[in-house]
Amino acid sequence: MFADRADAGNQLATALERRGIEADVVLGIPRGALPIARPVADALEADLDVVVARKMGAPSNPELAIGAVASDGAVWLNDSLVEYLSVSRDYLEDVREREAENAAKKAARYRDEGEAGTLPDLEGSRVVVVDDGVATGATAIACLRQVREAGAAHVTLAVPVGSPDSISRLEDEADAVVALQTPASFRAVGQFYRRFDQVSDEEAVAYLDR
DSSP states (O other): OBSSHHHHHHHHHHHHHHTTOOOSEEEEOTTTTHHHHHHHHHHHTOEEEEOOEEEEEOSSOTTSEEEEEETTSOEEEOHHHHHHTTOOHHHHHHHHHHHHHHHHHHHHHTSOGGGOSSSOOOTTOEEEEEOSOBSSOHHHHHHHHHHHHTTOSEEEEEEEEBOHHHHHHHTTTSSEEEEEEOOTTOOOGGGGBSOOOOOOHHHHHHHHHO
């Protein structure tokens, strides 16, 4: 159980240092990961930025994730769920385009006007991607694929807590995965934080400005 995101960030930073993880850039998945990514970036003496993805909801249930798409269009689909729900290709393409555009707009909100690209220059960089926890892993997969496409040399996913199945799946997407807890009783990320308040855009940007 973590006291709050700051506590989780400090514990995650310590774990990464102990494992000898090095980074040129730390990317937090907004908004909830920024309070965690800040102490990680400070400990690793790395730049802090964001990587953004959006959930792709099912046709009859937008809250049900059938995949996720990053701000550059990198996509991950839950193929078995797409097949089970008989989701059409036209629907998938429409929702991919819409949510990729929304993700790009969200990424731009966190950057100065001259730096509105979907990602900083990651060519040849050691990158640590941070989230506040992993449930389905859809968003994290889309983010990791975007980082890969941007030319990162080594990619680590670092999270305080995650579902065992999702963490296992993410090991195929990153060079290293650091998860402090992978409890069999996992139901939701928030159950492992005593305080798990929403993070506003203003608060998230403040972590980037330090």
